[in-house]
Amino acid sequence: MKNFIEKWKVILIINLFVVLLLLIVCLRQYIGINRFFILSFLGFFVPFFVYANILFVLYWALKRKIQFLISLSILVFGYFMNDSFIKFNDSNSNAFADFSVMSFNAHGFAGFFKIDNPNVKEDIVEYVLRENPDIVCFQEYNIEVSSMFKEYPYKYITPDSVDATPQAILSKYPIVSHGAFDFKNTINNAIYADVKIKQDTVRVYNIHLESFRVRPGSLKREVPTNIFNRMSSAFQKQLEQARLVKKHSLSVKYKTLICGDFNSTQYSNVYRILKGDLKDSFLEKGVGFGNTFDFRILPFRIDMILTDLEIVSHKNYNIEYSDHEPIKASFRVK
Structure with a gap:
């Protein structure tokens, strides 16, 4: 007893x-x-x-x-x-929308440790072209593939003056202005573009916030204090980067869309800062766990699309071309 x-x-x-x-x-x-x-x-x-x-x-x-x-x-x-991390929305991908956006951390178009595919660069390009988004926001871009995206005549890529991993915004619609953030002491960065869609202009932010640089398989081999210190530093940088992007976006007179690799979940202060009054395409129209990052058994949604536009649909993909998986959402401007 x-x-x-x-x-x-x-x-x-x-x-x-x-x-x-x-x-x-x-x-x-x-x-x-x-x-x-x-x-x-x-x-x-x-x-x-x-x-x-x-x-x-x-x-x-x-x-x-x-x-x-x-x-x-x-x-x-x-x-x-x-908001729940699992959703059961009724997302109709065939409903009328003015345009669609895909966000994808492509890992340099080089594949990753789980796959051995010498054609991964071509496969990613083919896959994106087949899905046919109107705008593509790549994190960890590879400028060598730019010539393969002939269907996207308008491009803005992280300029050489910013010492960081390239990001890219590819668009079927005209880009009327653009710019880049130069995050300090990091290879992560963010870019933005004003895209002319019919009679309206939409500001698109493509962000790649500070990485924790922690892999599931490496956790056992590292000293816990080293992991903690690195993650603490990364989270502090994420907060600074998120505040910088959010402050910049609040001065925009257009409808706004913030997408990319946040390296934080919807339960973080980083996400809360960036979201503000915006809507999350997955929470509004997504289905399932919305997993976007390969981290063993836990569903990790760290890639987001936030906007004040009307959200028509959201789609998650399950492909192994990168350690991240792409997401796509469609919108109405008015």
Whole structure:
């Protein structure tokens, strides 16, 4: 009997700890956690916290214990406090739209460790052309492929004056003006272009925020303090970069679209800063987990499209041409 009580206490303590972690994530926008980087990282593990709490609900319910209300309460609270990481929207890709945008971190068109494909460069180009978006925002671009995108006569690529990994905006519509951000002490950067679509102009931001440079397979080989210090520094840079882009976008008189590789989830302050009053195409029209990054068993959505345009559809792709997967959304200007 004593052993049973001790086991029951241990399970309850673990349950309360997982509830506390999810509660912190739910309240992130109301408490000052910017200085405590480890708390910001909890947003990456929201799916795990949710699954764990569901298991605790089932466990206590099967035991006919009132403790099932502990996890059930935080799940209900979290659902109303935050947008769910899984969506069941009715996204009609055939509905009328004025234009579409694809965002894709193409990893330099060089493939990545999981694939051995000497033709990956050509395969990516062919795939994008087949999907036929009106505007493509590439992160980690390769300027060698520019000549392959003849269907996109208007292009803006990170200028040579910015010492960073190239980003690119390819468009079927005229680009009437453009510019670049020069993030300090990093190879990450962002660019923007004003695109003339029919009688309207839309400002398109293509951003690649600071990378954590952490791979699932390398975590066991690294000293924990080194990982923590690198991730803390990266998150601080992300916040600075996000504030810079957001401040810039608020001065724009056109409809705005911010897309790219955020390297942060929807539960981070980085995302909250960039989103502001904008809408998230996945949350509005997406289906499923919206996974965009290969990170073993956890669904990671770190590539986003945010806008104040009317969102018609959103599509996630499941392809292995990069460590990221592309996303595409369509919009109406008015």
